[in-house]
Amino acid sequence: MITVTFPDGNQRAYEPGTTAMDVAKSISHGLARNILSGSYDGQTIELNDALTHDGTLQFFTWNDSKGKEAFWHSSAHVLAQAILHFYPDAKLTIGPAIEKGFYYDVDFGEQSIGEGDFAKIEQQMLEFARAKSEFKLRSVTKAEALKAYRDNPFKTELISNLEDGTITFCDHADFTDLCRGGHLPHTGYIKAVKIMNVAGAYWRGDENNPQLTRVYGVSFQKAGQLKEYLELLEEAKKRDHRKLGKELELFTFSQRVGQGLPLWLPKGAALRERLENFLKRAQKKAGYSGVITPHIGNKELYVCSGHYEKYGKDSFQPIHTPEEGEEYLLKPMNCPHHCELYKATPKSYKDLPVRFAEFGTVYRYEQSGELHGLTRVRGFTQDDAHIFCTPNQLKDEFKNVIDLVLYIFKTLDFTDYTAQVSLRDPDKPEKYIGSDENWEKAESAIIEAAE
Structure with missing residues (x-):
């Protein structure tokens, strides 16, 4: 006999070779009619496969994502x-x-x-x-x-x-x-x-x-x-934003300007300005200093930061100046620019944390088939920020960021949302820079803050 354990801890004994569907039928025919798939010891199985050893069986119905x-x-x-x-x-x-x-x-x-x-x-x-x-x-x-x-x-x-x-x-x-x-x-x-x-x-x-x-x-x-x-x-x-954007005269697109490059009409620009002003007030109250960086950057900036190696193929082609060997890129992200701002003046640990915020417009080449209204574009403005702090300040800074986001969501009446903590893939260390020690500190701090 084999012992099958269920998610609630209950156990039943079955003959080796019994299928997961047979197990479901032995519990109730109603369950057997509703299950769509299952897993055994955490591994996806076919419901008609034979069970040959002890394990934990879980069933999935239409109400489960795996179902x-x-x-x-x-x-x-x-x-x-x-x-x-x-x-x-x-x-x-x-x-x-x-x-x-x-x-x-x-x-x-x-x-x-x-x-x-x-x-x-x-x-x-x-x-x-x-x-x-x-x-x-x-x-x-x-x-x-x-x-x-x-x-x-x-x-x-x-x-x-x-x-x-x-x-x-x-x-x-x-x-x-x-x-x-x-x-x-x-x-x-x-x-x-x-x-x-x-x-x-x-x-x-x-x-x-x-x-x-x-x-x-x-x-x-x-x-x-x-x-x-x-x-x-x-x-x-x-309620499609593309339909509403046209009907309310908020934004438009022009083939002559280029695909994926939105043009804000007067009503849309006024709405956007109102939203930005609200966010700037919230950022200032939370201790952020506003900064402004250019729309282009020297290619060497992104080579130095490591962004070019990882994301260069997704960027627009370099801008060549009359100066031999000089290349610029449309800014694909604000991170290296903010790092240059931080190092522009001497700072003591007593000055930390330093919080920079910017409504920075960035540009990324998206294939034409992937463009979709304002949700997938080639030029967009980020409500972006970077925090420079000591390891001991990490957890509190993450908490403050979460508090700021929740305040904005509440004010804008966003109630249906989920949060996800993205962590590095330990099997692909080549995709990340920085020491394992710093990654572990940062990941632990954000997990603790989120919990």
Whole structure:
């Protein structure tokens, strides 16, 4: 017998080879109907996989993010199956679940897909789904995987970067895909689908790679859920900032000025000035000193700070002056400029903390397909700040920053928000500068302050 432990600490004994779905049925058939996926000892499993050793089992339903992830990832498989039904020469790449639905990146070759094709793909997906084909994960060798996808350069590239013994395929009906797992028990759970749109996407996000077609979709357990979702989208369109910006005459864009470079109309400029003045008063009260830095900087500034090495490819092309060898960049961030301000005058530890704040306009080259109203642009103004302090002052400074943010949110009546603490990746030290000791101090201080 094996012992299965549940999140609440309860335990049950089962025969080795019992599946997670069998366990759910032994608890209640209602639970078995509602679960979409699960994990065993923290690892994602297929609900039809056999359990062979003691472990902790957790189930996920539609109310859990991991449940939706399994639902939408499984739907991406069915989408790919439907695409190959109509476009047998298409080359599949990747099809992940996303925050609201899923997508699949496809190389259609000489063919193309448009809005007029959406309905037939949706109907074919539902037809495949009604077959209730079981999702089955199986291990394959690297050689077998490469052979299976020998005519697909995208899949073979992915497989080449995987270690032998870690490669799995997922089968359902007559369709197979390279996949790590995390699926529904079968396709029959998918009762409503909608292809939302198509867009261009570079393979692996690199503009030097081939451009693919990204097919976006969303799916649900009930047709009523899809209807409700589409109605919410229509309501959201009425509140879309791009629509409101035009109707209220706040901002506009001009192809002659350039993509992603917003122009503020008189009403928008007045609104922006009012907001900036409010924020400046809050910053001053919190002990920040306002500074102003130029819109360009010498390339050497960003080379010295390390920003050029990490982000140079995402910047605009250098500005060459008549002076030989002299190059400038449109300012992509304010950080190195503020460091230069700090070192401009001698300071004692008694002067710390020093807090600089600036409404600094920065410029970053975003690909045209990624531009979106005011939320993804090539020129934007940051309410930016940098604090220079001693290690002993770190925790209090973080607390003060959080207090300032919460004060602004409360004043502007922002009530629906979440906070996330971003930490460095210890497996990629080359991406970070500074000693481990300083990183640990800073990370510990911000975690303590946030808690």
